[in-house]
Amino acid sequence: MEILDVLIIGAGPIGLNCALEAEKNGLSYVIIEKGTIVNSLYNYPLYMRFFSTADKLEIAEIPFITTSPKPGRQDALEYYQGIARQKELKINLYEKVLKVSKNQVFEIDTSKAKYLAKNVIIATGFYDIPNLLNIPGENLPKVKHYYTEPYPYANQKVVIIGASNSAVDAALETYRKGAEVTMIIKGSEISKSVKYWVKPDIENRIAEGSIKGYFNAEMIEIKENSVIFKDELGKIHEIENDFVLAMTGYLPDFEFLKDSGIDLKGDSLVPAYNPETMETNVANLYLAGVVCGGKDTHLWFIENSRIHAEIILNHIAERN
Incomplete structure (x- = not known):
């Protein structure tokens, strides 16, 4: 050989x-x-x-x-x-x-x-x-660790986990194709590494309420038709949900x-x-x-x- x-x-x-x-x-x-x-x-x-x-x-x-x-x-x-x-x-x-x-x-x-x-x-x-969340429901078919394009999420309730470039791109693109987008963000702000021409866009969409953003938040569980998370004050929320895009790296x-x-x-x-x-x-x-x-x-x-x-x-x- x-x-x-x-x-x-x-x-x-x-x-x-x-x-x-x-x-x-x-x-x-x-x-x-x-x-x-x-x-x-x-x-x-x-x-x-x-x-x-x-x-x-x-x-x-x-x-x-x-x-x-x-x-x-x-x-x-x-x-x-x-x-x-x-x-x-x-x-x-x-x-x-x-x-x-x-x-x-x-x-x-x-x-x-x-x-x-x-x-x-x-x-x-x-x-x-993928960097897994290790929470109940992460293995459900509606949970995606890879994002390719926004069209499957039109008119759907989408939760996006993360605040880096991939999460921000997914949030903006799915929002502009008609998705109802909620971002669950572990830190206190959008990542400083996000592309400079995109960062103001996502921050403005969150500020105006077009995209809901929860900072210092933590995912607890993913269910068939909802997700459960904790906000920065420790309050537990359960919201309706169709898809989860876990952009956690x-x-x-x-x-x-x-x-x-x-x-x-x-x-x-x-x-x-x-x-x-x-x-x-x-x-x-x-x-x-x-x-x-x-x-x-x-x-x-x-x-x-x-x-x-x-x-x-x-x-x-x-x-x-």
């Missing part, structure tokens, strides 16, 4: 960038991806726009051409999938990595095959495991990281790695992208983690 120089787990923007850097350094590689190319972006809301401008999302100095000041989901899909096609990157799609173990080299078991590699890069992002696959031998530190479960090389406590096993932040998934994004690919592949090339 061929022993690859590098096996990359995840075909997101950072995983693709790692492949491009591997080619630049003359290293053999393959990307293993459980879904499609840039699978997380594919699952973003249909009309989502990035906070960053196109140039900040570029990889390998390949221009990201768009007429929009802020690229949207479809722009990004065209750009990243276009790179994969044009460069004929070696990607095995719809193949899930099940286990990474190390003997003299890494043995990687997937849902379809087994691979051997001298080095492994985990660039899996964080979009696959997502987490990396910590079990997979631990099973791969990576140490996780502190309450945020930050993986152990050397920031100068991105190598973990397991020799020749590297992390790239959002997965480096543990539970703090807002620390890393495309714009500031593109450099990980160059750091890692330079380190591997120097060792070789």
Whole structure:
């Protein structure tokens, strides 16, 4: 069986960038991806726009051409999938990595095959495991942890949990398609990280009462036709409800990281790695992208983690 120089787990923007850097350094590689190319972006809301401008999302100095000041989901899909096609990157799609173990080299078991590699890069992002509320009724069919578009919620009573970009986008879009929207917000205000051109809009809609907003509030239970929550004064409310959009964030696959031998530190479960090389406590096993932040998934994004690919592949090339 061929022993690859590098096996990359995840075909997101950072995983693709790692492949491009591997080619630049003359290293053999393959990307293993459980879904499609840039699978997380594919699952973003249909009309989502990035906070960053196109140039900040570029990889390998390949221009990201768009007429929009802020690229949207479809722009990004065209750009990243276009790179994969044009460069004929070696990607095995719809193949899930099940286990990474190390003997003299890494043995990687997937849902379809087994691979051997001298080095492994985990660039899996964080979009696959919702941050659960752990309350009664969360498993009801009307509860969604992913939001794609507003049309299914027209003329429905919708509760949105959260105050970040995804929650705010869902609230405004469903409201403008005729939903009766109530936001249950754990903190005292809309998140400061919300896109600057959207934040005044949601704050004004809440202030005028078009969207009901409960701050310092806590969800208690979700029922078939209602939800129960506690407001900032401790008063219990039960309101009629058709759908719940729990925009509470997502987490990396910590079990997979631990099973791969990576140490996780502190309450945020930050993986152990050397920031100068991105190598973990397991020799020749590297992390790239959002997965480096543990539970703090807002620390890393495309714009500031593109450099990980160059750091890692330079380190591997120097060792070789």
